[in-house]
Amino acid sequence: MDPFTGLGSTAAACARLGIDFIGSDIDEDYLGRAVSRARGAVLDDATEGKRPVKAGLWPGAGARRKSRA
Numbered sequence: 001m002d003p004f005t006g007l008g009s010t011a012a013a014c015a016r017l018g019i020d021f022i023g024s025d026i027d028e029d030y031l032g033r034a035v036s037r038a039r040g041a042v043l044d045d046a047t048e049g050k051r052p053v054k055a056g057l058w059p060g061a062g063a064r065r066k067s068r069a
Contacts, residue, residue: 002021008023
């Protein structure tokens with residue numbers, strides 16, 4: 001679990017190694033880029049004949065919370 005996924009370096013490394021990964025980030029742009037990087041790592045490995053891994057957003061990801069002001 002990476003609570004500060006950022007641009008997804010850890011997610012991409014886990015995808016390449018076939019390790020399950022859970023990550024979150026408060027910034028939707030960063031999270032989208034992280035998912036793209038992880039998917040790219042999966043696609044790169046799939047062309048080399050390695051085990052495919054799913055990479056995607058958790059249902060409801062990116063939904064903004066209402067502030068309690």
